[in-house]
Amino acid sequence: MNASHPEQFFKTLKALYSSSSTRQRSAVHVRLAESFLTIHFSRPEIKAYMLSSLSHILIDNVHSAAITIYCFDSPLLTTFPWQGQNYGVQGAIEGFNTPRFQTAYQHGSGAVMMYDHDTKEGIYWVKDFNDIPYWERSFPFRTILHWWSRDTTLLLLHAAGIAQKYSSALLSGKSGSGKSSTTLSCLLRDDLQIAGDDYVLVDTETSMLYSLYNCAKVEWDNLERLDFLKPLVDRNIKEAEKAMIFMHDTCTEKVMQKSRLDYAFVPVVCKANKTTIVECTEAEVLKSIAPTTMFQLPSGQTETFKKCIALTKKLKPYRIELGTEASEIAAVISEFFIQKRQVL
Amino acid sequence: MTYTIDTNKVVSEIFNDEAVIVNLASGAYYSFKGSAIAIWQLIGAGYSDQEVIEQFKDSESINQFIAFLVQENLITTSDVTVKEPITIDLQFVRPEYKKYDDMKDLLLLDPIHEVDQTGWPHKKAE
Numbered sequence: 001m002n003a004s005h006p007e008q009f010f011k012t013l014k015a016l017y018s019s020s021s022t023r024q025r026s027a028v029h030v031r032l033a034e035s036f037l038t039i040h041f042s043r044p045e046i047k048a049y050m051l052s053s054l055s056h057i058l059i060d061n062v063h064s065a066a067i068t069i070y071c072f073d074s075p076l077l078t079t080f081p082w083q084g085q086n087y088g089v090q091g092a093i094e095g096f097n098t099p100r101f102q103t104a105y106q107h108g109s110g111a112v113m114m115y116d117h118d119t120k121e122g123i124y125w126v127k128d129f130n131d132i133p134y135w136e137r138s139f140p141f142r143t144i145l146h147w148w149s150r151d152t153t154l155l156l157l158h159a160a161g162i163a164q165k166y167s168s169a170l171l172s173g174k175s176g177s178g179k180s181s182t183t184l185s186c187l188l189r190d191d192l193q194i195a196g197d198d199y200v201l202v203d204t205e206t207s208m209l210y211s212l213y214n215c216a217k218v219e220w221d222n223l224e225r226l227d228f229l230k231p232l233v234d235r236n237i238k239e240a241e242k243a244m245i246f247m248h249d250t251c252t253e254k255v256m257q258k259s260r261l262d263y264a265f266v267p268v269v270c271k272a273n274k275t276t277i278v279e280c281t282e283a284e285v286l287k288s289i290a291p292t293t294m295f296q297l298p299s300g301q302t303e304t305f306k307k308c309i310a311l312t313k314k315l316k317p318y319r320i321e322l323g324t325e326a327s328e329i330a331a332v333i334s335e336f337f338i339q340k341r342q343v344l
Numbered sequence: 345m346t347y348t349i350d351t352n353k354v355v356s357e358i359f360n361d362e363a364v365i366v367n368l369a370s371g372a373y374y375s376f377k378g379s380a381i382a383i384w385q386l387i388g389a390g391y392s393d394q395e396v397i398e399q400f401k402d403s404e405s406i407n408q409f410i411a412f413l414v415q416e417n418l419i420t421t422s423d424v425t426v427k428e429p430i431t432i433d434l435q436f437v438r439p440e441y442k443k444y445d446d447m448k449d450l451l452l453l454d455p456i457h458e459v460d461q462t463g464w465p466h467k468k469a470e
Contacts, residue, residue: 090450174446283362283375287444291366291373295450301368305355 006101035066042072053215056248090298138215161195164337169263172288185326193256209261280319348422380439382432
């Protein structure tokens with residue numbers, strides 16, 4: 001396969017975006033840690049659909065963006081410059097991932113994503129925006145942002161983030177570990193905030209935690225147990241496998257934008273009578289943050305692993321052995337932060 | 345026999361009392377404790393299985409562990425003869441090793457799609 005194909009295909013996609021109606025196009029700017037992202041949308045429907053989870057970090061103007069993304073749909077792209085055998089794991093397209101370009105196909109949405117490390121431009125294309133699945137709304141452009149972060153000290157981490165005043169903790173772990181329900185229990189306390197439920201941005205050098213997405217997802221079954229969440233659920237997304245809560249819309253004061261990251265909590269579902277937070281090991285933290293981050297996002301697993309190691313060594317590691325009551329869990333977390341602040 | 349670790353496919357980090365290893369190709373990750381850590385380090389530094397057994401004596405557990413590493417594609421046979429300098433814990437503690445494969449489904453291609461001539465995946469006929 002010709003090495004220029006990724007560049008040619010990238011130009012093809014960008015030209016396709018440029019051919020969309022100028023009257024319908026718009027651009028928004030988003031704060032990404034201490035940098036900025038500009039997203040160009042081909043039409044308002046796509047913009048409205050994809051921005052919900054980023055609405056809390058929208059800003060009016062930027063002098064210069066660290067990354068630009070073109071997001072559009074078009075039925076005009078009917079063939080691809082690759083063959084069936086080139087579809088690799090996690091959708092990475094063999095021959096189209098070079099030091100400069102990254103390319104992946106997204107199962108479920110049919111989207112094609114590309115990123116040019118030289119120009120710092122990304123493309124998210126889909127044939128019809130109605131094909132974009134509900135879950136893409138909760139963490140839009142995560143793959144492109146993951147690619148962009150390769151050349152920065154930032155890590156797009158599959159973890160939740162919770163905070164009290166100026167200190168925060170990661171809640172790590174794969175789906176089903178109790179991460180989301182523990183994170184959302186923090187909504188019950190005035191003194192706790194949430195940086196994210198599923199993905200957060202972390203600067204592995206400065207140990208700053210940044211919110212990226214304000215959407216939280218919870219299993220429909222769990223809503224009976226966590227009934228305080230029911231009024232917050234977006235009922236317009238009926239086809240969703242999980243209930244979605246866009247916190248910026250429903251409880252904006254609970255969304256924390258950035259905080260110093262001090263702790264890592266590894267949640268363990270014990271169904272104990274009482275929630276306890278006990279010291280654990282760095283190895284436990286690494287096991288809970290690295291594999292799930294490495295294998296959720298295509299390419300760059302070795303670099304992601306190294307960043308996870310660097311981050312693990314900066315955080316104080318704890319295991320949170322979960323009780324069954326959300327209010328009790330939140331109270332224990334709150335008390336933990338208070339006690340740690342008193343020690344400092 | 346000596347072995348090599350392909351660092352393009354296997355990454356690891358060693359902490360005080362536990363090593364975390366990730367197989368990038370399979371999605372499996374592992375925890376090594378006890379002398380499994382030192383054995384992993386020695387293998388990676390170019391020591392042969394015989395030299396490891398001479399160091400720690402417990403041939404049965406060492407051979408079982410090395411067979412596990414081979415089976416999991418974490419190491420492959422090699423004709424490397426150069427040994428790298430290494431510092432290890434010389435006290436033998438029975439090797440402990442645990443495999444986690446809860447990530448492997450994330451690496452599977454969407455099983456319901458085939459790919460047509462245009463390069464576009466379509467849902468497989470049931």
